[in-house]
Amino acid sequence: MTTVPWKKALVLLILSLSTLALYPLAARLSLGEWTLPFDDPWTHQVYARNLALHGQYAFNLGEPSTGSSAPLWAALMVPAHWLGLDPVLWSLACGLLSLAGLGWIAWSWAEKRFAPPLPPLLTAGLLLSPHIGWSAVQGMETALVAAVALLILYRTDQRSWGQGRDALVDGVLNGLLLWLRPEAPLLTLVTAWPRRRMGWRRWLLLALGYLALAVPYVALNWAAGGRPLPQTVYAKIAYYGRPLSPGTLLAFLGSLAQTLAPGIWPLVLVLAVVAVVRMARQRAWPWGPALAWAAVTVGVAALRLPVVLHLARHFVPILPPLALAAGAGLEPLSGQWRKVVLGLGAGMMIVGLVVGAALYRPACALIHDSQVAMGRWIAANVPPEETIATHDIGAVGYWGRHPVVDTLALVTPELTAVVAARDTAGLLDYLQAHNVHYLARLAGQYPELDQEPGVRVLVVTGRMELLQLPSDTGYTPLPAETSPAPPAPPP
Numbered sequence: 001m002t003t004v005p006w007k008k009a010l011v012l013l014i015l016s017l018s019t020l021a022l023y024p025l026a027a028r029l030s031l032g033e034w035t036l037p038f039d040d041p042w043t044h045q046v047y048a049r050n051l052a053l054h055g056q057y058a059f060n061l062g063e064p065s066t067g068s069s070a071p072l073w074a075a076l077m078v079p080a081h082w083l084g085l086d087p088v089l090w091s092l093a094c095g096l097l098s099l100a101g102l103g104w105i106a107w108s109w110a111e112k113r114f115a116p117p118l119p120p121l122l123t124a125g126l127l128l129s130p131h132i133g134w135s136a137v138q139g140m141e142t143a144l145v146a147a148v149a150l151l152i153l154y155r156t157d158q159r160s161w162g163q164g165r166d167a168l169v170d171g172v173l174n175g176l177l178l179w180l181r182p183e184a185p186l187l188t189l190v191t192a193w194p195r196r197r198m199g200w201r202r203w204l205l206l207a208l209g210y211l212a213l214a215v216p217y218v219a220l221n222w223a224a225g226g227r228p229l230p231q232t233v234y235a236k237i238a239y240y241g242r243p244l245s246p247g248t249l250l251a252f253l254g255s256l257a258q259t260l261a262p263g264i265w266p267l268v269l270v271l272a273v274v275a276v277v278r279m280a281r282q283r284a285w286p287w288g289p290a291l292a293w294a295a296v297t298v299g300v301a302a303l304r305l306p307v308v309l310h311l312a313r314h315f316v317p318i319l320p321p322l323a324l325a326a327g328a329g330l331e332p333l334s335g336q337w338r339k340v341v342l343g344l345g346a347g348m349m350i351v352g353l354v355v356g357a358a359l360y361r362p363a364c365a366l367i368h369d370s371q372v373a374m375g376r377w378i379a380a381n382v383p384p385e386e387t388i389a390t391h392d393i394g395a396v397g398y399w400g401r402h403p404v405v406d407t408l409a410l411v412t413p414e415l416t417a418v419v420a421a422r423d424t425a426g427l428l429d430y431l432q433a434h435n436v437h438y439l440a441r442l443a444g445q446y447p448e449l450d451q452e453p454g455v456r457v458l459v460v461t462g463r464m465e466l467l468q469l470p471s472d473t474g475y476t477p478l479p480a481e482t483s484p485a486p487p488a489p490p491p
Contacts, residue, residue, distance in 0.1 A: 002111050003120070012103045015124060016096045019133045022357050024092055027364040034088040037363035038310050039371050041139030042394030043410070044068055045087045048077035049398070057224060059393065059411040060403045064224035067393070067411035069232040071220065072179035073141035091139040098143035099136035103127050105147060106320055109154045113286065114327050121342065125349055126323045129263045130356025135316045137360075145180045146317040148173060149187055153290050153321050156191045160198075167202040171209020178217050181317075182229045186300060190293040225413060235409040238420035240307040252306035256298070259312040260319075263352025264345050268322055271341075274329030287328055290321030311359075367395065370462030374440050375399025377459055378466065382438060389431055390440040392464075405436050424448045432471060439467040 028034050036042070043059070047068045050056045057071070058064045068074045080090035103123050110119035126132055135142035152173050161167045170191075177184040188210070195202070218228045225231045242248055260266075272291065279285050297318050308315070330341055371392050378388055378400035389405040390396045397404045407427060409415040418426045424446050431439065439449070443463050449455050454470030 003107070008104065008107055011120065011124075012100045012107075012127075015103060015127045016100045016136070019099060019127070019136055020092070020096060022353065023133060023137045023360040024364075026357065027361045030361055031365060031368055033368075034086060034092070035364045035368045035372065036088060036091070036139040037134070037360055037367060038138055038140070039367055039392040039394040040310070041091060042371075042398040044070065044074045044077055044140065044394075045091075046394070046397045047071075047074040048087070049081045051075065052078045052081035057220070059397060059406075063403075063411070065411040065413075066221050066225035066227075066230040067232060067406065069182060069230050070141040070145075070180045071217070071230075072176065073144065088139065092137055095136035095139065095143050098147050099127060099132070102132070102143060102147040102150060102320060105150045105154055106324060109150070109157065110324055110327060112158065113324075114331055118327050118331065122323060122327050125264050125345060126320055128349055128353060129265070129319070129323075130352045130359075131260065131263065131265070131311055131313075131316050131319060133356060134311050134360065135313060138310070138313065140313065141180050142313045142316050145177065146320055148177045148180065149184075149293075149317045150320045152177065152187060152191055153293070156194055156289050157286055161195060161202045161206075164202060164205045167198070167205040168209040171206040171211075172213065175210045175213025175217075178214055182233050183297070183300065186296050187293050190289050190296060193292075194289060231413050231416075232410055234413070234416055235406075235419060237304055238416050239408055240305055241420075242306065244303055244306070248306055249302055252302050252308070255308040256312060256315065259308050260315075262355035264323070264348045265319065267341070267345050267348055268319075268326040271326035271329030272322055275325050275327075278328060278332065287321070287325035290325055294318040294322055366462065370442075370464040371395035372399055373461035374459075374464040374466060377461060378402060378438075378440070381459075386438060387434070387436045388438050388440055389436045391442060391445060392440075396440050405431065405434065407439075428452070428469075431469060435471060437469050437471055439469055441465055441467065 024034065027037075046059050047057060050058055050061060051074065054061055056062070056064070057074075059067050076094055077087060077091060079085070080087045103126070106126055107119050107123040110122050114122070132143070132146070135146060152170065155166075155170060155173070159166050159170075161170075174184065174188040174191075177187065192206075195206075221228055221230055227234065275287060276291065279287065297315065301314070305314075330338060333341060372395045375396045376399045378396065379402070382388070382400075382402060384402065387403040387405055388396060388400055389407055391407045393404050393406045393408075393410060404411065405415075406412040407415065407419070409419045415427065415430060417423075418430065425448070427446070428449065438458075439446075441449075441464070443460075443465055449467060449469075452470070456468050458466045458468050460466075
């Protein structure tokens with residue numbers, strides 16, 4: 001039985017507003033302004049601002065770069081800067097709309113496969129998970145990626161390219177996903193397999209729809225960064241990548257399991273295994289592409305980027321199809337056992353909500369009092385012609401309004417080898433050669449610099465320090481401060 005659309009929309013609205021109240025609104029009441037829990041969203045805002053005000057896809061004006069892993073999300077942030085709206089509120093609105101869209105797709109797919117009351121229960125459990133909720137209120141593309149990916153999987157299950165336009169639409173959706181995440185081709189390959197026997201005309205339309213978006217994507221990255229994928233891919237592999245071994249694999253999987261422990265996901269994993277056994281017995285694999293995509297995503301990460309960041313945000317898109325697949329493990333249970341499992345899931349969901357809410361406000365406060373405060377201090381005190389080197393470029397670049405050298409190589413690709421080698425001496429040589437006199441670092445980062453003569457701490461904001469570096473060229477030293485009062489936000 002299909003739920004009346006207006007009732008479905010009302011439930012999703014309530015769930016989205018609950019996410020807003022539980023996370024960003026609570027942080028707003030505590031901190032006095034709308035803010036975000038990570039530094040990365042501010043990187044998208046710098047690209048959006050430069051696109052809106054200067055027509056440049058660049059972090060530093062006049063220097064095209066590919067430091068945003070989601071060009072489409074950066075473009076979606078542009079209207080806020082055109083209209084003079086609060087970019088944080090705009091990003092939250094886009095995230096919550098993405099969350100509601102994700103819920104609509106999940107509910108619709110569940111209705112095709114399960115009898116009531118599983119569809120609304122699975123949808124509510126999914127959206128109230130802290131990992132999914134955070135994905136909508138972190139100012140990034142994660143919830144939109146999850147929604148588009150789930151739509152692609154849903155269409156794989158429901159449609160057989162009966163008409164040519166179905167294949168064309170799937171190609172366009174996969175192309176859009178590429179503009180949101182560079183690892184999107186993994187899903188494209190997985191969902192192509194069930195359609196492998198479709199006629200060549202359908203495949204041609206799929207390719208046309210995909211290439212219409214993929215070719216400009218590669219062209220943009222090549223023109224701005226000299227490589228087919230965003231520089232973020234190469235920089236993060238250089239920083240976080242390490243040779244695969246049993247030890248690194250176990251550490252990665254342990255970190256992923258620990259991060260996903262709050263909420264329903266341990267139970268989902270058990271039910272997904274039950275679903276696999278059931279599908280194998282029936283020799284039918286309706287959830288096969290979803291589970292294969294999840295496995296491939298984790299496997300590629302283990303090989304190339306074995307790190308779990310930001311409440312596992314890079315793995316959040318695989319969670320909604322896992323939750324739906326878990327429904328196939330729950331469905332055959334008898335009435336009493338089903339009630340026990342649903343009760344256990346409800347308890348785990350409540351625990352997840354408590355943990356998620358307890359972590360969100362401190363995460364926002366940490367970024368607000370450190371990176372954002374540092375950016376504001378730089379804007380008010382450092383001469384505008386000076387370049388700032390920093391490992392966290394987002395808030396420092398957005399609020400500081402200075403050119404930035406990225407010591408993680410996101411927008412400074414020539415430092416990729418230095419990052420991979422952890423070569424602090426090489427980094428210092430680069431900064432001196434480019435007359436960079438200031439380095440904003442996390443406390444304790446680059447400890448070798450503490451022994452360099454002439455290096456001094458100018459200011460401390462939360463966990464951030466601004467160092468003034470020695471140089472043979474002339475510049476005006478700034479007075480050191482230890483507890484600055486950040487100025488008001490720039491317009």
